[in-house]
Amino acid sequence: MNGFVQRNPIWTVIIAVLVAAFVWAVVAPWPPGMEAVVGRKQIFLNALFNGITLGALYFLVASGFTLIFGLMKNVNLAHGSLYLLGGYIGYEFAEATGSWLGAFVVSFVIVALLGIVLQYVVFRRMEGEDLRQTLVTIGISIVLADLMLWRWGSHSYQILSPDFLSGPTTLPLIAGVRGDGEIVYLRFPAVRIAILVASIVLGALMWLALNRTRIGMLIRAGVDDRDMLAASGVRIQYVFVLVFAFGAGLAGMAGIVGGTFQSVAAGEDMRFLLASLVVVIVGGMGSIFGAALGALLIGLAEQLGSVYAPTYSVVLTFLIMALVLAFRPQGLLGR
Amino acid sequence: MAAVDPTSVEGGRRAARTGQASDVPAWLQGLPVSWWVVGVILLFMPVVANDFILFQIFGWGFILGMIALSLMFLGGYGGMVSLAQMSIAALAGYMIAILGSSGVQTISLNWPWWLAIPVAIFIAAAFATMIGALAVRTEGIYTIMITLAIAAAFFYFTRQNYTIFNGYTGFANVVPPDLFGINWRQSVPFYYLSLACAVIAYCVVVYVSRSPFGLALQGVRDNPRRMAALGFNVFAHRVFAYTFAGAIAAVAGILMAWQNAQISPGTAGLPAVIDILVIAVVGGMKRPIGPFIGALIYVVLRTFAPDILLTLGLSGDRFKLLIGLGFLAIVYWSPDGVLGLWEHWRARRAKAGDPLTRGGDAQ
Numbered sequence: 001m002n003g004f005v006q007r008n009p010i011w012t013v014i015i016a017v018l019v020a021a022f023v024w025a026v027v028a029p030w031p032p033g034m035e036a037v038v039g040r041k042q043i044f045l046n047a048l049f050n051g052i053t054l055g056a057l058y059f060l061v062a063s064g065f066t067l068i069f070g071l072m073k074n075v076n077l078a079h080g081s082l083y084l085l086g087g088y089i090g091y092e093f094a095e096a097t098g099s100w101l102g103a104f105v106v107s108f109v110i111v112a113l114l115g116i117v118l119q120y121v122v123f124r125r126m127e128g129e130d131l132r133q134t135l136v137t138i139g140i141s142i143v144l145a146d147l148m149l150w151r152w153g154s155h156s157y158q159i160l161s162p163d164f165l166s167g168p169t170t171l172p173l174i175a176g177v178r179g180d181g182e183i184v185y186l187r188f189p190a191v192r193i194a195i196l197v198a199s200i201v202l203g204a205l206m207w208l209a210l211n212r213t214r215i216g217m218l219i220r221a222g223v224d225d226r227d228m229l230a231a232s233g234v235r236i237q238y239v240f241v242l243v244f245a246f247g248a249g250l251a252g253m254a255g256i257v258g259g260t261f262q263s264v265a266a267g268e269d270m271r272f273l274l275a276s277l278v279v280v281i282v283g284g285m286g287s288i289f290g291a292a293l294g295a296l297l298i299g300l301a302e303q304l305g306s307v308y309a310p311t312y313s314v315v316l317t318f319l320i321m322a323l324v325l326a327f328r329p330q331g332l333l334g335r
Numbered sequence: 336m337a338a339v340d341p342t343s344v345e346g347g348r349r350a351a352r353t354g355q356a357s358d359v360p361a362w363l364q365g366l367p368v369s370w371w372v373v374g375v376i377l378l379f380m381p382v383v384a385n386d387f388i389l390f391q392i393f394g395w396g397f398i399l400g401m402i403a404l405s406l407m408f409l410g411g412y413g414g415m416v417s418l419a420q421m422s423i424a425a426l427a428g429y430m431i432a433i434l435g436s437s438g439v440q441t442i443s444l445n446w447p448w449w450l451a452i453p454v455a456i457f458i459a460a461a462f463a464t465m466i467g468a469l470a471v472r473t474e475g476i477y478t479i480m481i482t483l484a485i486a487a488a489f490f491y492f493t494r495q496n497y498t499i500f501n502g503y504t505g506f507a508n509v510v511p512p513d514l515f516g517i518n519w520r521q522s523v524p525f526y527y528l529s530l531a532c533a534v535i536a537y538c539v540v541v542y543v544s545r546s547p548f549g550l551a552l553q554g555v556r557d558n559p560r561r562m563a564a565l566g567f568n569v570f571a572h573r574v575f576a577y578t579f580a581g582a583i584a585a586v587a588g589i590l591m592a593w594q595n596a597q598i599s600p601g602t603a604g605l606p607a608v609i610d611i612l613v614i615a616v617v618g619g620m621k622r623p624i625g626p627f628i629g630a631l632i633y634v635v636l637r638t639f640a641p642d643i644l645l646t647l648g649l650s651g652d653r654f655k656l657l658i659g660l661g662f663l664a665i666v667y668w669s670p671d672g673v674l675g676l677w678e679h680w681r682a683r684r685a686k687a688g689d690p691l692t693r694g695g696d697a698q
Contacts (some may be wrong), residue, residue: 075476131416131478135616135666138609142659150653270605274487277480285477311495319487322469325481329472 017034019283029183030173039308045173045186047307048300050062051192055299056199057261060254062276062283063206064247070223070286071243073131074123077137079251080273081144086111086252087264090146091157094256096264100162103256108249115248119241141269149266156265160255161191210288219243223286278317282324284334293332340510344399345416370687377530384636386522394525394594396627396634399532401587403615403626405580408540411620413576414556417470419482421611422489423463424588425603427495430455431509438508439501439638448512450691456585463581464574471573486608506600509592520593529590533627536583540623543579551577613662619674633658 003014009275026048030041038044065079066250076082089110090103124138126132169190190328210216218239221229230236255264258272275298283294298317305313324332381389402424402659410416415600434451437443446454465607466485470478493500511519543549552572554562559569592598601607618629640654669675 075480132666133509133614134476134479136663138612139663139666142609142613143663146656146659150656182654246477270487274484274605278367278484281477281480282483311497312492314488314491314495318484318492321481321484325472 026173041174042184042186043307046188047303049171049186049188049192050252051298051300051303052296053196053261055296055301056196057254057257058272058275058279058295058299059203059292061251061272062259062279062295063203064250064254065276065288065290066246066280066283066288066291067219068247069280070125071219071226072240073128073130074133075137076118076123076247076272077134078118078141078144079248079276080269080271081141082111082114082248083255083258084148084266084269084270085114085144085161085265086255087259087268088157088255089153089252090256091159091259091264094159096240100159100256102223102262103159104253106253107256111252111255112245112249115245118248119244123244124237124240136252141273145266145269150269152266154266156263157259158263160258161260165191165194191260195261199257203288206288209310213244215239278321280331282332283323284331287331287333290331290333347383356414367454369510379522381526382642389526390594392631392634392638394522394529396630397529397634398587398591398594399611399614400627400630400657401533401590402584403611403618403630404536404540404623405584405587406611406615406635407618407620407623408544408580408583408624410615411575411622412544412552412556413573415470415478415573415576416612417466417482418479418581418608419463419466419470419486419613420485420580420584421491421608422603423459423466424584424591424597426462427455427459427588428583428592428598428602429506429510430458431592433499435509435512437506439506442499442501443506448514452589455589456582456608459585459588460581463514466581467574467577470560471570483608486603487605489607490600490605500600503600505597505602506592507597509598510541510596511593519597525594529594530695532586536586537623537627540583544600544623548572548575576679613658617662617665617672619672621671622674625672625674632673636661 026045030038035041037175048221059217061083065076068074068076068079086107090107093103093106094100122136123133126136167190168187171186171188171193173186207218210220218229221234222236222239226236254272258268259262279291279293279294279298282297283290283292297320301316301320302313305316309316328334367377380393384393402420405423406417406420408421431451432439433442434446434454435442435448436445444451466482467486470481473481493505494503496502513519517524519525544553551567553574554565555567555569562572565568570641591602595602614629614633615626617632618627619625636658637654640657644653644657665672665676669679671678
């Protein structure tokens, strides 16, 4: 950090000014002149928070993807299907029992079991054959997508959030000032804030598990050199199965989050597979922090883009990816 | 010394033989019989087949086959599996609608065909070059992911952009020009048009794969570091492979727009993008004929699967499941596609028929 300040004084000043301007834009009420040019602060804040919470959702999906890739070097293009399946299962369970939190457990377990089957049947048999694994997972995603379309049709399902999280909550952020001088605070759906907090906690737990526990140590060693790890007597196949199950289960849970945020519908699998791809390309393959940073960037770009440049919001996402590829092909935090 | 040198007589005879046959070029004589059979069948297909089979099965099959051929060129000779080939084809289709004539008079420029077609191909090839320049910075799986992301970006962009691509609806009434007084959208002319394009594309790919560029590209596929050490520009070879494959996909894209008489974002939607990969893999990525076989299988399945499923008592909507399961079975058991299966079977039969190796095999 200090080294960076000393080496790049100009960049440090520019970054500091940008951060200060951003903090000011979030905290302070906007003067009328600025509102006339950029639009109302309420809209900006809403887009900002939508972007951050969408980033949290992307992080949930992409962290499993990047973990699996980092350890086993296999690209699971059926990851989006696991997400969608988790969403449907969560919907069915929540409809049947009315328990939103219980749906997370059920979804996690079922999709994790499917992940274990995939690992045993598919990936273990073609270790090191990248292209074949990719093609097989594409095939699996086609089959799963059609099976789900068969079972659940092309309607979109909304998973209702529980009572204690329904409705908006008031955040201590000034959204605007009324004509009579009264300050209006930002109101935002409580369930989204809860999801945001939950995914930050989950990210922190994953970091702790990776860096402070024995199994985390094994996983990190496997990422660095799995042959050496296997040679030193660790049953690496068990580690693989564990990581795959966890990554798949995470995708399943993310399906419920996505179903509560937006909806569960056919076609969402591709959308979220794509989002995870872009997120891990931007953030760097195999890095949890990279996935978090990439997810935040892409979520913000999508939401702010859809408010301020509706036609080109998708292109904005793509532009970020192209820039990262052009200047840092291994991803922002990749090695 | 008076004895006649036998080799010179033999040589003279050979010279006489080639002299006699000089009206038929040597490369034509080398073609195997099966090629002649397939060629004659394809040429006289309109005599027996009805309009639907000519236009929907073969026309569509040739077009998809050409797009998959461009993927096969990249994947088989260059070792780069690009999922953006369908997007390149769709861009060429869009360009022919925008530069030429279409139902959307406010956007179409109504250029004459001899200008619109080359410019459309050129723009699509330039787009392919840009994709290539981005994608070759990565390898293997990363290439697949990045080109998939580019294809998705193209789809969403065309769907949201109304000033150039006319958004969700796209362009209707994109028809080929009335050249030589023939309506090229009628089944027989369109059949021959797409057949000619497919044959030319096939021959060009075969030719290029044996040219110095194609050989260098295969060298780059097998060992980029050694090729770089030998003084070949690895980056330029790979990017030019994208340009070349893009031009083939562009021709197919123009035909596709003409066949459907329309072009819209759905043409290059993600299912269509994945379908091209399915076709190339099912046919086999090792040889240029593979994609056409894959395309024919795909088109036949796609057209008749609902009927087959209905007779089996299942819903006709499940054809995707059928295609997905078939694809899964092929990539699971035979990574080289149908061609790989065929070669495997032929090798086994040849072995079984040979008493010498059969004895060795039994051990």
